[in-house]
Amino acid sequence: MELRLYTSAFCEPCMQTRAVLAEVERLVPEARVTERDVARYIDSAEADGIRLTPTVIVNNADGVEVFRAEGVPTLQQVLVAAAKAI
Numbered sequence: 001m002e003l004r005l006y007t008s009a010f011c012e013p014c015m016q017t018r019a020v021l022a023e024v025e026r027l028v029p030e031a032r033v034t035e036r037d038v039a040r041y042i043d044s045a046e047a048d049g050i051r052l053t054p055t056v057i058v059n060n061a062d063g064v065e066v067f068r069a070e071g072v073p074t075l076q077q078v079l080v081a082a083a084k085a086i
Helices: 012-027 042-047 075-085
Strands: 002-007 032-037 055-059 065-070
Touching: 002 012, 012 032, 012 075, 055 075, 065 075
Parallel strands: 002 032
Antiparallel strands: 002 055, 055 065
């Protein structure tokens, strides 16, 4: 299961989101976080419809999006999304 995190430089909410996703990785062995800076991954950010940072997208094993959060998600939100993705 992939958790994509879109970030930008000097983004305080992005740091908070990293901490949430690190805890998800610790609790859910199947979870794999991929972080992408929107300035470096412009094409990917556009393809995923990123409008602000942080944005978290959770995809299931088939690559289907099951969750999206713009802003800092709670640990509970991401864990529920992870359960849907497994």
